[in-house]
Amino acid sequence: MESEGNTVGRDAPLDMGADEFREAGHALVDQLANFLATASARPVGPDLTPPQARSLLGDETLPQGGTEAGELLARTTELLADHSLFNRHPKFFGYITSSAAPVGALGDLLAAVMNPNMGAWLLSPMASEIEAQTVRWIAELLRYPTDCGGLLVSGGNMANFVGFLAARRAAADWDIREQGLRAGKPMTVYCSAGTHTWIQKAADLFGLGTDAVRWITTDGDLRMDVDALRAAIATDRAEGHQPLLVVGTAGTVSTGTVDPLREIAAVCQEEDIWFHVDGAYGALAAVLDDAPEELHALALADSVAVDPHKWLYAPIEAGCALVRDPKHLLDAFSFQPEYYLFGSGEDRPVNYHELGLQNSRGFRALKVWLGLQVAGHDGYAQMIRDDIELARRLFQLVEAHPEFEARTCELSITTFRYVPLDGSLTGDALNDFNQALLEELQADGRCYPSNAIVDGDFLLRTCVVNFRTQTSDIDELPELIASTARELLQRTE
Numbered sequence: 257m258e259s260e261g262n263t264v265g266r267d268a269p270l271d272m273g274a275d276e277f278r279e280a281g282h283a284l285v286d287q288l289a290n291f292l293a294t295a296s297a298r299p300v301g302p303d304l305t306p307p308q309a310r311s312l313l314g315d316e317t318l319p320q321g322g323t324e325a326g327e328l329l330a331r332t333t334e335l336l337a338d339h340s341l342f343n344r345h346p347k348f349f350g351y352i353t354s355s356a357a358p359v360g361a362l363g364d365l366l367a368a369v370m371n372p373n374m375g376a377w378l379l380s381p382m383a384s385e386i387e388a389q390t391v392r393w394i395a396e397l398l399r400y401p402t403d404c405g406g407l408l409v410s411g412g413n414m415a416n417f418v419g420f421l422a423a424r425r426a427a428a429d430w431d432i433r434e435q436g437l438r439a440g441k442p443m444t445v446y447c448s449a450g451t452h453t454w455i456q457k458a459a460d461l462f463g464l465g466t467d468a469v470r471w472i473t474t475d476g477d478l479r480m481d482v483d484a485l486r487a488a489i490a491t492d493r494a495e496g497h498q499p500l501l502v503v504g505t506a507g508t509v510s511t512g513t514v515d516p517l518r519e520i521a522a523v524c525q526e527e528d529i530w531f532h533v534d535g536a537y538g539a540l541a542a543v544l545d546d547a548p549e550e551l552h553a554l555a556l557a558d559s560v561a562v563d564p565h566k567w568l569y570a571p572i573e574a575g576c577a578l579v580r581d582p583k584h585l586l587d588a589f590s591f592q593p594e595y596y597l598f599g600s601g602e603d604r605p606v607n608y609h610e611l612g613l614q615n616s617r618g619f620r621a622l623k624v625w626l627g628l629q630v631a632g633h634d635g636y637a638q639m640i641r642d643d644i645e646l647a648r649r650l651f652q653l654v655e656a657h658p659e660f661e662a663r664t665c666e667l668s669i670t671t672f673r674y675v676p677l678d679g680s681l682t683g684d685a686l687n688d689f690n691q692a693l694l695e696e697l698q699a700d701g702r703c704y705p706s707n708a709i710v711d712g713d714f715l716l717r718t719c720v721v722n723f724r725t726q727t728s729d730i731d732e733l734p735e736l737i738a739s740t741a742r743e744l745l746q747r748t749e
């Protein structure tokens with residue numbers, strides 16, 4: 257195509273002048289500030305089906321022309337505010353999804369405007385140093401060696417994958433990156449029965465197959481049975497397998513249980529097996545001096561996964577992988593193609609595309625780095641301590657309540673179930689009733705628990721990773737749930 261004269265004097269439809277940006281941005285921030293001030297008074301979530309959500313959006317085809325950004329942002333904010341599930345709500349207790357720090361949201365805006373590509377230092381000089389400092393500070397909170405390697409990733413799954421892949425490379429005494437798994441013995445991995453499903457994805461995606469996962473039984477406290485671990489390793493070695501890694505979980509997804517990390521570390525050391533800790537949720541409680549003792553053994557791990565978008569209250573997405581010896585990350589991930597001239601030799605700066613799975617990368621570290629400074633070490637310790645205290649308070653309340661059976665309370669997760677006073681429901685019927693109760697509560701919008709299955713029992717499960725939850729929210733919960741259960745019982749009788 258020939259260009260005539262000044263036809264590319266560009267008035268690009270996506271660009272915004274400074275005034276337009278300022279006006280749209282100020283209006284958006286005003287609208288969001290109002291939302292933040294009033295969100296607690298809204299229902300936790302909408303009672304909305306997928307078809308209803310789709311019909312609200314409409315099924316128009318892609319607009320041919322453009323729309324003015326300010327007006328579009330205002331409408332979109334309203335749409336989302338009216339039809340979202342709010343993990344920032346003080347009575348949101350589902351899964352392990354935290355309330356996001358407002359400074360993190362502003363950090364995401366700042367990161368997007370600067371838009372560094374965090375794949376290489378040259379493309380993100382100051383931002384890469386901020387990421388490195390963030391990794392060090394997270395290690396400090398965990399009492400993990402601060403000269404470890406590490407990087408920010410999208411969340412717990414990806415952080416665990418990084419540890420898994422670093423272990424896989426380190427365990428192979430052949431060139432696994434060139435020859436793949438076929439050149440060695442079949443590899444096996446070990447984890448407790450309470451381990452999050454990331455391990456299945458990792459075993460599947462990274463070539464071992466899910467039948468390489470040895471689900472080690474747990475003791476009466478749901479912690480990995482270390483004798484069973486030893487026995488499984490011995491059996492596998494005798495049968496010609498190569499044990500690749502043992503996963504200890506610091507805060508299981510269902511009950512917040514912390515595995516016996518010290519004992520597992522000792523087994524790994526004796527057996528020369530990589531020790532990985534999935535601390536996506538619970539590792540950050542190591543900031544407390546009086547944390548469960550096992551959390552102070554994190555430093556013994558070869559790698560740790562931890563999620564700033566859980567107990568550092570960063571907006572989603574933010575996970576972090578730490579590897580004790582930085583060399584293992586480079587060994588597992590680095591390629592240096594000829595078209596990337598990002599430095600060489602001893603002085604090569606940290607280029608994050610060489611340390612993980614991504615190539616181009618966003619500036620996830622910024623929101624975490626800002627949060628760490630706004631709250632500081634002591635601020636985080638206080639918020640995490642308060643969350644744990646609220647979970648314990650709830651446990652005591654349901655324990656004292658005649659219609660509840662309190663089951664577990666670890667870190668900030670409490671589990672319990674509703675048991676009708678007349679003893680009319682037992683076994684499967686009691687499980688079905690508690691499941692129906694959970695669905696009722698989630699649709700109702702006044703509080704949002706999720707569930708756990710413990711010893712075959714369907715339990716209601718609350719997790720407090722929310723600096724907006726207060727004592728009154730917890731105190732109101734038992735009666736709120738019990739009254740919903742009574743109504744449900746009446747309706748189903």
Ligand SMILES: Cc1ncc(COP(=O)(O)O)c(C=O)c1O
Nearest residue numbers: 352411412413452508509536537
């Ligand atoms: C212990 C544990 N590991 C891993 C994950 C996965 O984290 P993400 O959802 O951030 O990928 C979770 C999520 O709740 C978790 O609790």
